[in-house]
Amino acid sequence: ADPNNGTVPTPLTNYLDTQYFGEISIGSPAQMFNVVFDTGSANLWVPSHSCSPFSTACFTHNRYDSSQSHTHVENGTGFSINYASGTIRGFLSEDVVVVGGLPVVQVFAEATSLSAMPFIFAKFDGVLGMGYPNVAIDGITPVFDQIMSQHILKEEVFSIYYSRDPKHSPGGELLLGGTDPNYYTGNFNYLETREMGKWEVTMKGVAVGAEMMFCAEGCTAVIDTGSSYITGPASSISMLMKTIGAQLDETGYKVNCDIVKMLPSVTFHLGGQDYSLTHEDYIIWQSQFEGDVCIVSFRGLDVPPPTGPIWILGANFIARYYTEFDRRNNRIGFATAV
Numbered sequence: 249a250d251p252n253n254g255t256v257p258t259p260l261t262n263y264l265d266t267q268y269f270g271e272i273s274i275g276s277p278a279q280m281f282n283v284v285f286d287t288g289s290a291n292l293w294v295p296s297h298s299c300s301p302f303s304t305a306c307f308t309h310n311r312y313d314s315s316q317s318h319t320h321v322e323n324g325t326g327f328s329i330n331y332a333s334g335t336i337r338g339f340l341s342e343d344v345v346v347v348g349g350l351p352v353v354q355v356f357a358e359a360t361s362l363s364a365m366p367f368i369f370a371k372f373d374g375v376l377g378m379g380y381p382n383v384a385i386d387g388i389t390p391v392f393d394q395i396m397s398q399h400i401l402k403e404e405v406f407s408i409y410y411s412r413d414p415k416h417s418p419g420g421e422l423l424l425g426g427t428d429p430n431y432y433t434g435n436f437n438y439l440e441t442r443e444m445g446k447w448e449v450t451m452k453g454v455a456v457g458a459e460m461m462f463c464a465e466g467c468t469a470v471i472d473t474g475s476s477y478i479t480g481p482a483s484s485i486s487m488l489m490k491t492i493g494a495q496l497d498e499t500g501y502k503v504n505c506d507i508v509k510m511l512p513s514v515t516f517h518l519g520g521q522d523y524s525l526t527h528e529d530y531i532i533w534q535s536q537f538e539g540d541v542c543i544v545s546f547r548g549l550d551v552p553p554p555t556g557p558i559w560i561l562g563a564n565f566i567a568r569y570y571t572e573f574d575r576r577n578n579r580i581g582f583a584t585a586v
């Protein structure tokens with residue numbers, strides 16, 4: 249009998265409220281990796297043992313060594329993925345991947361070059377894409393699709409909890425097959441995904457305090473569990489920052505910690521519901537030796553058409569709103585996180 253009744257939990261680590269990752273293994277005997285479970289992409293990649301010693305980002309992370317795995321199957325097809333924030337290049341391999349104790353035979357990428365920015369800052373080794381198959385590079389069947397085809401999950405959904413307080417343990421939870429009542433209160437509100445095959449919805453507006461300021465004519469919101477921040481079109485974000493008195497410096501937008509308590513809420517109108525973030529949700533308060541620094545967890549990002557312009561709702565949104573990704577009904581559900 250399945251102790252988890254058709255659901256599979258994976259505890260996540262929370263690093264400074266900006267990176268959330270969980271452990272998987274690849275190969276026999278198991279080689280362990282920390283990966284981001286990322287709804288904004290659909291491929292699995294980890295650093296390769298054969299990466300160049302000059303690739304600092306590769307060398308400072310766990311690397312997959314195919315020669316040490318007796319279940320490794322050679323593939324060798326080229327692979328590259330470009331995020332807005334960085335580039336990964338490598339080649340494909342196949343091996344047994346274990347997620348939450350579930351083994352799947354999976355084609356994944358061994359990264360032989362990782363752009364230093366941003367991956368030297370990554371506390372995780374790689375990325376496990378939880379996106380739809382049609383956005384998977386090289387047409388590879390994603391991990392969650394491989395798991396669904398085993399017909400062991402109670403429901404064809406997965407849910408994400410991100411803790412807001414780094415001292416919490418666990419720092420978060422990925423639950424395959426259902427939702428975890430330990431981490432949300434109230435009911436779920438559901439939104440249809442905007443177009444087949446992407447974890448994105450139609451947003452009806454963004455308000456600052458009581459004033460509707462952006463996206464009044466409707467826009468696209470990507471729900472991206474692999475992004476730390478909320479991003480919007482650069483022009484909109486810079487107007488938003490001016491409204492709250494934030495200054496842009498080389499690492500992002502900052503506000504004077506003394507005024508944080510007076511900051512307005514920012515509200516996202518999604519599917520007939522208002523999802524508000526207060527300053528506690530969108531300010532990352534860092535105590536540094538030269539005094540406290542208050543970082544606004546919004547970033548400007550201009551995604552070129554046809555994909556953009558878009559807003560990306562990342563970890564700071566998900567930490568406030570527990571999120572269910574429903575592949576059966578192509579919808580996303582939000583409930584208030586505890």
Ligand SMILES: CCN(C(=O)c1cnc(C)nc1NCc1ccco1)[C@H]1CCCNC1
Pocket residue numbers: 266267268269284286287288289331332333366367369370371375472473474475476477562563
């Ligand atoms: C993983 C690549 N991503 C990052 O935004 C990213 C980059 N670099 C670092 C160091 N961290 C990142 N995300 C940390 C994180 C974990 C959970 C929440 O945010 C994005 C790229 C676009 C698709 N979605 C994922």
